[in-house]
Amino acid sequence: MAxxxxxxxxxxxxxxxxxxxxxxxxxxxGGVGAPPTLVNLILEKDINDIFLISNDTGFPWIGxxxxxxxxxxxxxxxxxxxxxxxAGKQMQDGSLEVEFFPQGTLAEKIRAGGMGxxxxxxxxxxxxxxxxxxxxxxxxxxEYMIEPAxxxxxxxxxxxxxxxxGNLIYDKSARNTNPLVAMxxxxxxxxxxxxxxxGSLNPEEIVTPGVFIDYIIQSKGVDWKWVWELKQxxxxxxxxxxx
Amino acid sequence: xxxxxxxxxxIARRAALEITNGMIVNLGIGIPTLVxxxxxxDLHIMLHTENGILGMGGSPEAGSExxxxxxxxxxxxxxxxxxxxxxxxTAFGIIRKGLLDVTILGALEVSEKGDxxxxxxPGKRVPGMGGAxxxxxxxxxxxxxxxxxxxxxxxxxxxxxxxxLTVKEGADMIITEKAVFHCEDGKLYLREIxxxxxxxxxxxxxxxxxxVDEQISVFQ
Numbered sequence: 379m380a381x382x383x384x385x386x387x388x389x390x391x392x393x394x395x396x397x398x399x400x401x402x403x404x405x406x407x408g409g410v411g412a413p414p415t416l417v418n419l420i421l422e423k424d425i426n427d428i429f430l431i432s433n434d435t436g437f438p439w440i441g442x443x444x445x446x447x448x449x450x451x452x453x454x455x456x457x458x459x460x461x462x463x464x465a466g467k468q469m470q471d472g473s474l475e476v477e478f479f480p481q482g483t484l485a486e487k488i489r490a491g492g493m494g495x496x497x498x499x500x501x502x503x504x505x506x507x508x509x510x511x512x513x514x515x516x517x518x519x520x521e522y523m524i525e526p527a528x529x530x531x532x533x534x535x536x537x538x539x540x541x542x543x544g545n546l547i548y549d550k551s552a553r554n555t556n557p558l559v560a561m562x563x564x565x566x567x568x569x570x571x572x573x574x575x576x577g578s579l580n581p582e583e584i585v586t587p588g589v590f591i592d593y594i595i596q597s598k599g600v601d602w603k604w605v606w607e608l609k610q611x612x613x614x615x616x617x618x619x620x621x
Numbered sequence: 622x623x624x625x626x627x628x629x630x631x632i633a634r635r636a637a638l639e640i641t642n643g644m645i646v647n648l649g650i651g652i653p654t655l656v657x658x659x660x661x662x663d664l665h666i667m668l669h670t671e672n673g674i675l676g677m678g679g680s681p682e683a684g685s686e687x688x689x690x691x692x693x694x695x696x697x698x699x700x701x702x703x704x705x706x707x708x709x710x711t712a713f714g715i716i717r718k719g720l721l722d723v724t725i726l727g728a729l730e731v732s733e734k735g736d737x738x739x740x741x742x743p744g745k746r747v748p749g750m751g752g753a754x755x756x757x758x759x760x761x762x763x764x765x766x767x768x769x770x771x772x773x774x775x776x777x778x779x780x781x782x783x784x785x786l787t788v789k790e791g792a793d794m795i796i797t798e799k800a801v802f803h804c805e806d807g808k809l810y811l812r813e814i815x816x817x818x819x820x821x822x823x824x825x826x827x828x829x830x831x832x833v834d835e836q837i838s839v840f841q
Contacts, residue, residue, distance in 0.1 A: 407672040407673075407693070407709065408691070409695065410689060434751070456749060457750065457751050458748060458749035458750070458751035459748055459749050460749060460751070461695070466746075466747065470747075476749075478749040478750060480751075480752070480753075480754040481671060482709075482710075482712075482713025482716060482717055482752065483713075485708075485709040485710045485712075485713055486710055486713065489710045500717075501758075502717065502754055502755050503754050505786065506754060506785065506786045506788065506789070507786075538689075549689040550674075550689045550706055551672050551673050551674050551689060551690050551706060553706055554672045554708060554712075558708055558709060558710055585708075600688060604688055604695065604697075605696070606686065606695070606696050
């Protein structure tokens with residue numbers, strides 16, 4: 379293998395890219411497709427005052443929800459926090475600053491960040507509180523809000539398969555925001571279930587080209603119980619993991 | 622409080638009649654999710670989810686769930702032949718471009734003009750809008766399924782919404798345990814009631830002006 383194209387690093391090396399006060403984008407939707415090993419690493423390394431950008435805050439014990447529960451996040455951009463009561467509580471008591479965007483608008487702001495655009499024009503939310511304080515523009519006589527693009531110091535994603543160049547393939551609905559988040563980091567670290575040699579992925583099937591990925595780490599797998607697993611048990615309540 | 626299981630299923634069964642062959646449909650969480658059980662089996666319908674599936678199927682059998690294959694609420698699903706997976710930008714591009722024929726959503730309040738409020742109770746419940754605004758503003762047809770009144774017995778169908786809006790004049794239909802309304806030209810039309818309720822029941826518990834048709838059908 380040529381020099382400089384093996385992007386796999388150890389967890390210890392990966393931890394050097396996380397710092398207090400960083401803006402952090404996390405892939406996933408309701409915790410599905412969120413990178414469990416990297417989230418745990420951020421917790422273990424005692425990283426604080428995070429500005430988190432994520433579709434949602436998962437559940438209190440799932441995905442980026444853990445960062446909220448452990449009070450590591452001071453500011454949040456998301457579309458939904460309803461499945462994480464801890465996020466709602468911190469928002470109410472003022473310890474967590476939250477800015478909401480319609481889900482499709484947030485996805486597109488992240489995509490624009492990854493695509494080197496300044497922002498997007500969107501009409502979703504005109505006539506609602508969403509349009510408060512938004513800059514607007516008329517294009518072909520139609521009104522749009524200008525939504526600036528989003529990027530982050532560090533982006534972390536989860537993929538099913540990667541080669542050592544960082545070309546990524548995702549898994550079913552765990553793809554969700556990951557390909558967008560992967561493009562929008564100043565540094566992007568992909569957590570991968572299976573790492574294969576360069577040349578063994580079909581170029582037609584690669585979803586995220588490795589050029590967007592700085593580092594890959596081997597995933598240790600999901601270490602949480604999904605809500606539906608808890609519900610099948612002996613009546614444990616929604617929102618409460620049975621330990 | 623909430624509706625009984627049987628009533629929730631009857632609302633879902635009525636809503637399913639609005640779904641016809643070839644449609645692209647998005648079902649929200651709660652009663653809307655139940656609609657899938659009542660869509661006629663021989664129709665070719667593609668269910669869309671915000672987390673990136675077109676062609677979603679029903680729940681898998683216990684034991685064969687896949688943590689990486691779920692609906693937007695995080696619960697395991699299956700897929701149908703012809704299904705595709707895509708990222709969230711594409712999932713919402715499908716919505717924004719107007720490719721959804723029907724979205725079925727819950728609501729806190731709906732006004733007689735079809736304004737919908739369904740994502741925030743300021744100071745009390747602030748979960749975020751998720752995909753609700755995208756869906757309510759952009760789907761070709763928006764059907765609201767909800768309780769006719771709130772837990773205190775106050776009407777949820779009102780002259781003007783008191784809660785922040787999800788969309789202005791977005792609803793096309795409202796189905797409650799008592800009646801089916803059509804929102805047309807800024808007015809609310811009552812053409813169908815749900816057994817065993819009467820037109821008088823419906824008028825008394827609705828906080829908006831209703832145009833009552835001469836011919837009222839009854840849904841059992």
